[in-house]
Amino acid sequence: MLRLIVRRLLFIVPTLLLVSIVIFLLVEVVPGDPGRVKLGPYASAEQVAQVDHQLGFDRPLAQRYVRWLGSFLTLHWGDSWNLGVPVFSLTMQRLWSSAQLAALALVIIIPLSILLGVVAALRRDGIADRIITVTSLSLTVIPEFVSGVVLIVLFAVTIKIFPVSAVAPAGSGPFTRIYHLILPAIPLMFVELGYIARMARAGMIEALDTAYVRTATLKGLPRRRIVVTHALRNALAPTVAVIGTQIGWLVGGLVVVETLFNYPGIGKLMADSATLKDVPVLEATVLVVAAIYMLSNLAADVIVALLNPRVRFGR
């Protein structure tokens, strides 16, 4: 078990290094002269050269990369070109906001979609199953900003029960803050719903077909007990794996939802810095997102291993 974690962690390091090289090339080399990018098309050649020199962009490429990586690893992330504030505290602040939004979405959708998946499996091929499967799959494939816009039109413009803005007024209590986050969280939930529910349904159907469930049934155990204590535990392993990979999807969804609802999270920060060519912020946010993405995939693998005794006790 420990070996599995260590091996996977060791794999993350070179992958992140490769990702950092790719990001470095894409952000600092491909767009052309960084001084020109920073100053815009109307600056004179001397001004551009001066900024390039100040920021160290006139040095050799490899040297620049090593310096950049070094300062990144020692958390000296520099200042934002547009906002003029330190990138590290900015990124962490926005990450915390995003985490709140994502947490709200996950806390509601994971139990709900597992429940729906299990109900669909128990009513296999019945009307409830059909409705759950078709609805959840349709909601899953619709882009977040589309469902978000429909929700805004319905629940914030036509029937005014939710605020249009995702940010509560300064100084409001936790409940008001959560209330403002509900509408933005729903598109995120929609996208997760289909995948999690489908995996829960498939896992449950498979578990219900096993010999031990038949034994338990023949033994005369009540149906509820069989489903909850015997089948569910085994049915959920693939579901947990999917939830782990879905956290990555969630990050992509956050970019979209935060932009739509003007919510100051890491996703909007990244999209804005890409649009405005804020090089230090873009590099920082993308690397942070990549690290979170890989760690959440690792966490999912570990939890699956913990649920599966064959993996837990070593092959």
Next chain:
Amino acid sequence: MTFDELAAQAAPPSERVLRRRYVVRRLLRSPTFLVGAGIVLFWIFMALFSTHVTRFGPLDIDPYHTLKALSRLHWFGTDENGRDVLARTLAGARSVLVVAPLAAVFCLFFGGTIGLISGYYKGYTDEIIMRFVDVLLSLPVIVAAIVVVSAFSSHTQGSPGAQAAVVILVIGILFTPPVARTIRAAVVSEREKEYVQAARLRGERAPFIMVAEILPNILAPIIVEGTVRLGYAVFTAATLSFLGFGVQAPSPDWGLTISLDRTVIQVAWWTVLFPALALASLVVGANLLADGVRKVLSE
């Protein structure tokens, strides 16, 4: 008509032809496929001919009738430039229906090639290629797409064609890894079969075996992957335009329209609701189509 042609006509249809007929018949009886294909065909038709159907052009500006609500004249109302929302909604399929299918074709080509080589050779080639694929998978698709498209944006500025080409290539490359994995799995199970061994014993070269022998036998997973990726590509292309990394104004593209008109959502909800519903219908249609194809072909 020569004798050979006559003989070919008279010969009973081969097994492959029979199988194809069977698949087509099953598809035409699958409601999922039919509904999906109907929706997608509707939008293809609109992308090609919407300007012949609607009273107004998607780019016609009318400064005297801006943000007008739904009426007999403007069924879906007008936007902040007085443009007809119905005309723009129907024409909005164009950009996404160019980008998404081309991106799907690209990822099928890249992924198919990588999957064939990786699955056929196994060993070190396989190991290296699959590690590389893992690296590509280490970023969420939208995040990677934003970084790449914005990196090239200073070079593609002012050229919508180049911008679209970058978007198509980026989506195509980002969808390559999952395609490569699926195709690789199919190749790995085919390569041990007798017909491949026979070809190898005949002394055929590896590229010939891959393309002429294995490829026709893994068409089913390739087609399924293609239709599934088409749905994802529509999703991703629309999202990129919404974020401002796709087509530029004044295109009636749905994602772009929603992104620009959400500032007037409180006074003129129709400017964003109809493009949103249109996009939702196309995405659901493409996915229904894919689901129908998958169910029929995986039997």
